[in-house]
Amino acid sequence: MTASAQERRTRILDAVREAGSIRVVELAERLGVPTVTVRRDVAALADDGKLERTHGSVSLPADATGWWPAGRGRVIGMLVPGVGGYFDEVVAGASAAATAAGARVILGIAPYGADSGREQVDRLLESDVGGLLLAPDWTPGRGLRGSEWLAGLPVPAVLVERRAEPATPAAQLDAVCSNHRHGVLVALRRLAELGHGSVLLAARSDTRTAHEVRAGYTAAVQQLGLAEPPVIDVDSSPRGYQDLAERIAEAARSGIRAALVHNDQDAMQLPALLRAHGLRVPEDVALVAYDDVYAALSDPPLTAVAPPKRAVGAEALGLLLRRLGAGDELPVHQTELLPTLKVRRSCGGPV
Template identity: 70%
Template sequence: MTSSAQERRARILETVRALGSVRVVDLAESLGFPAVTVRRDVAALAQEGRLLRTHGSVALPDEEAGRGADGAERVLGMLVPTVGGYFDEVVAGASAAAAAAGARLILGIAPYEASDDRSQVERLLESDVDGLLLVPNWRPGEGIVESDWLAELPVPAVLVERRAAPASPAAGLDAVCSDHRHGVLLALHHLARLGHRSVLLAARDDTRTAHEVRAGYAEAVKLLGLTELPVVDVPRAGGGAAAVAEQIAAAARAGARAVLVHNDQDAIQLPPLLRTFGLGVPEDMALISYDDTFAALSAPPLTAVAPPKRAVGAGALELLVRRIAAGPELPVHHTELQPSLKVRSSCGGGNGGGA
């Protein structure tokens, strides 16, 4: 192989690392090489196992995508506020994507009540991570004040299930999120099709997801022409389910016959509590849960909005690997993935045994 060919093929690999999967014709145009020459080089690199060819496109083998320029395994850190619920699936998606890319994922936990995101990130950085997936413990409205330090991170970072405030230093970070407002719209549209003209919302107010659910409710009732009802505040700490059930029962006496509850943990407690007020689910009160972590295990099984948690984790990890390879040449990505609605029996309606 001539020196010229070596340099050309090195540039091909470098470009594919930066761009991810790319068409051969686009690769040739980007490099300024004749397409026939690039196809020949790509064929040689594929024969050596350094590139994958699929339907006119090329990409790195999974194991190389997760390695640095020196061939060493990439180590990626992930900060989450909790495990044992919603973020388990997000972490699982990121972990699977890391394994597919030949990278290693290490986990840090900064509990909601501790507010020590920065110290946990510093511990991850002490492990010589090449990049970070971050779920900061941002309360609604606090993104600008509490994100200054994110602009000083020494490694690339991708926000997960978080969107930075537009004027904050973190606004320049990549982000992969669920579109929770669309998820609420799915739930209310389903209930509207079942004939409900007003839907109650019972929700927390202490997380970014809760903030998006509340905002999505206000938008959806206007879009669908439903009657907007006062939101039932779900207490941050446990033990408030009975009070929530009492407020839902009061709304039922005023005519409400459907409720969306954020999140599964709170929704699952409601059917037996509502029975003490003479309300059955779904015959007297249609109920949809938001999260779909445990909703299928309820009695009755709950119709639920299911954010694409695993896909969010996987997409964030894959974007982080691309960011590490490409650096600032890759435009900032703010990606939203749409939730789906899992229809079960808690809404009535007779659709396949469920709502």
């Protein structure tokens, strides 16, 4: 039975009240209604003063009692391990979602290994933030263990590209992450479809992404029935890149002619260095990068696994606003978003 316009509009208002702010496309998906119909209903509700529209998103206006949606006027603190790379797009996604909801994000930076996450969070709290998006330092092999203070924060918090150990108090925090293990599987499946029976992995070991990429590699080669050569540890230095190119060249001479490299910055060094060994990308070596921050700017452009970085930031911001609006009535959400593979020239054709 088709819902009436009044029923649809009631459901739209209920969904916006729950979310605080929501994109029209997402609203249509949630309600199972064509986007064009939702846009028409949203326009009618906006004309009646029941909704506000901003750049493809909708939110509730202030009513006569002065009530505002969860995001209106909020200041959200966001902790990241650095800028100028992966987390730039995560921050951009969160900031855009905050703006659409009438909120704003302020940033704190706690670099890997500096052990300054708690100090930076304290500074954000001094700015009277209403909630926190947190990507604190993550130690390989330990995860977020040792970060019990995360469970005692005075405001709601959402972990971003992080997941607390199950047995720790911080495991009760909301979290939004990329599923990097799925990203590795997608990359290796593509290379297997091209005829590669073995794929080298060259990866860092100092971040959560690197840890998940390595774990995903072991699982993917087993699932796809590929051979599993030893993982190459990446040393991001001029000498380290030369050594990496030599290792890949040796593997190519032995018949392993495909490599997945974490991350873009490291993968971009390889085409020129491999040419010194008489090898071309992709004619002699198929190359896939992980992160897709700079991969399209390489020569040749690199096929890359693209974690949904902006979407992670936006989803985390939206989840935090829902938490601010609903409090403990909202169940703990721990969400994983799936990376995609951006196919460019560097992985070549069938072998």
